[in-house]
Structures are given as structure tokens and as C-alpha cells.
Amino acid sequence: MSIGRPRAFDEEAVLDRAAEVFWRHGYDGASLSELTRAMGINRPSLYATFGSKEELFRRAFARYHETKVANARAALDQPTAYAAIEVFLRSSADALTTGDHPPGCLSIQGGLACSPENAHVAEVLATGRADTEAALEERLSRADDLPDGMDVRALARFVMTLSEGHAVHAAAGASRDDLQASVDIAMRALAHSASRRSFSSDGEPVAAE
Amino acid sequence: MSIGRPRAFDEEAVLDRAAEVFWRHGYDGASLSELTRAMGINRPSLYATFGSKEELFRRAFARYHETKVANARAALDQPTAYAAIEVFLRSSADALTTGDHPPGCLSIQGGLACSPENAHVAEVLATGRADTEAALEERLSRADDLPDGMDVRALARFVMTLSEGHAVHAAAGASRDDLQASVDIAMRALAHSASRRSFSSDGEPVAAE
DNA sequence: CAGGTTTTGTACCGAGCGGTAGGATGAGCG
């Protein structure tokens, strides 16, 4: 057992609470008073554990990225590129509008724009999003159900763009059905855009040829 | 001529400078010191003219919306829905990556998430975006080159979502070509998705039947 | 129980925030 007075809170639990505050108010808009209140701990405990507001944010975002975003990435295990894209977009749309946490996505709500001294924060978030896009691209590059000559990088960017746009919409109050209807259009369009041997016309992925 | 000491600055010019600061740093991240420095005026002049930081923001955003966004809306004058969508997306992508102002879009950079006392600001921005989406929907609902039964509301949302995602990407450093490649995919997909009598297969709009 | 160690809570720090008071400044007008 560790020596000294035992900690009265769970580190990961308070990180989740902190993430929610950053999510709802952005990095600049999340004050220490609100953070400590939501986390249920007081300032010195926060600083002893995490060091600074920025470090707290990094930790909270890292945890968010490892848990919530990893969920979306599971979509990439689907057997075809078409299915991977669809599951990615649909599970994202669901996650963006679940009631368990603020609407939208911490990677975007956290701070697209920050005060000059907090510019790092925007970079951290952008890096996180870029990682997801890279994972998407990697999956698509391994696909054998895409038309020859398809620009997988641009396709990954397109899918990620759509997801980011949905996050913006969700933060502004769009419903789950609203987002899914947008995904419907995207998937129907993609199904017809690729060669017929790759994407079936009714949205179901089919084996090549 | 008006009486008293004449104003030493142009109201609209300083609004543009203010918009840039909000654009780059968000509402919460834009301090009065930085605003006055960029605007080239001092605090009392700012308060005498605009009343408060929030009012300054509203004015700056209104001007932005009337000038920059109106440009994108001009795309809706295109003769067909397909052309309107394409011109809207392409001119947006260009505007998001021009060097004349910060990358991305003030409607999003300004503050998706704000501190609790500034929640109005996020609402103002969301309303602006919703207006654009409504204009898009209105244009599409007048189109006669869309397949019967097309959900124009969802289509407008899809297009707007893509544009918002591009804004997020642009803010993170995506190049103009990056965004246009994403538009390429969207337009190619849409061209094949709708019935052939509506959208030609090579991306050129054609008259209905 | 005493001693050592870590966390807890209160109360505070300097700095920067958004916002303002009040005199100096510069224009039109007689």
C-alpha cells in the first residue's frame, strides 16, 4: 500500500469530468473554478496531480481519444472499404448525439481557435483529428473494393470532413436523425460513384466481381 | 459636417480587423488588448462606438456574414441544383484557404464552445450557419433537376456539413487543393447518385430530360 | 501511540481580464 494520506478521488473518473467541461466550454472557456467544481476536487489537488491546466487538458483529451475515438476506429475493421466508411460515419453520428456527454466532439469543441498563449491546445486537437484521418486512409489503402486509381487520401479526407461537419452540426443541436439522413446521402452517392463491381447499388457491400 | 472632434478611424475597417482577431483566436481567446491593438484604436473609443465586447463581435460577425458569406450564397444563383452545389462548395473551399484572412471560417472559429457567460456568442454563430443552410435548402427546393422524392433538407444539410468540415480542415492547415479534392469526390458521387436525367455523369449539369 | 508522508482545505498571490472616469485634443462656428 502506498504511504501517506490516500487520494480521495479516482484519477480517470475526474479526467472524464474535466473532459466534459472542456467539451462544453472549450479550453479558454473552461475556468479552473468550473473544472474543480465538476471534478469534485479542489485546486491544490488538481495541480498536485496534473501539474497545470494545459497538462490536465492533454490528459483528458488523451483519455477521450483512447476511449471514445477508438470506438469509431473499430469501424475500420469492417471487411470492405464501403462498410468501413459507413460504419465509421454512422457510429460517429450516433456518438455525436448520445446523451451521455455534451453533443459534438471534444476534438473540435475543445478549441479550434485559442488565445495566442494556448495555441498548443489547438495543435493537440488537430493532431488527434489528423491521426484518425490517417488511420482511415490506411484502411482504405488496404481495400480491394475501391475503383482503380481512387485517391484514397482524398477519400479519407472527404469522410473525415463529413464527420467533422456532423460534429459542428451536432454541437449546434442537430438530432441523430438529422445526421443519419446526411450519412444516407453520402453513402448512396458513394455507392453509385464507384464502379458497380465494388459498391452495390442498394448500399450493401458486395464482394468484388 | 458633423459637430465635434472627427473620428480618427473608419468603423467598417476596424470591424474587419476585429473580425480577424475573433477569427484567429475565438471569442473567449480574443482579449481587448489584442483587439484594440489590431484595430488601431484604444479602449474608450471601442466602447464609445460599439458598447461592449459582445456587441463588437455581433457587429463584426454581421459584417462578415453580409460580405464573405453573401459571396458563397451567390453560388445559389446557378441555373441547376447540381451547379449551385458545386459552385457553393468550390467557392467556399477557395474562401477558406485564401491568404487575405485567417484560414477557415469565422462562423466556426469564432466559438463553437464558449464560456458559460458567453453562450450567446455560440448561438449567434450557429444561427448564421443555419441561415446559410436554409438558403441552400430553399434553392434546392426550387430545383427541377433533382430526382423525385429527394430529401432536399437532408441534401442541404449534407452540403453544409461538408463545407463546415472543410472549414475545420482549413483551420488545421489543409491546402486549397486538399479541399478541392474532397469536393471532387463529393461532386462525382452526387453526379452518379441522382438519376441520370438530372445529373450528367461527367459532372456537367444538363437540362432535365 | 509517535513519526513520517502524502493529500486535503482555506486563504491567498500577481497578472490580466472586460469596462470606465475625466481631462486633454481637435474639429466647426460665431
Place this chain on the structure above:
DNA sequence: CGCTCATCCTACCGCTCGGTACAAAACCTG
């Protein structure tokens, strides 16, 4: 010029910000 008026500028307001000193409290070991 002297008067009037709106604007400009210096200096300041109360407040909240992110961050910290310090002592009481709670656990372990002996």
C-alpha cells in the same frame, strides 16, 4: 479668438483568471 461638442488618451476600477503557501487531516510504519 473663445465656445461647444464629440472623440482621444492616460490611468484606473473591481473582478476573475491560473496558480500556490501552509497547516490541518488521514493514512502507513515502527
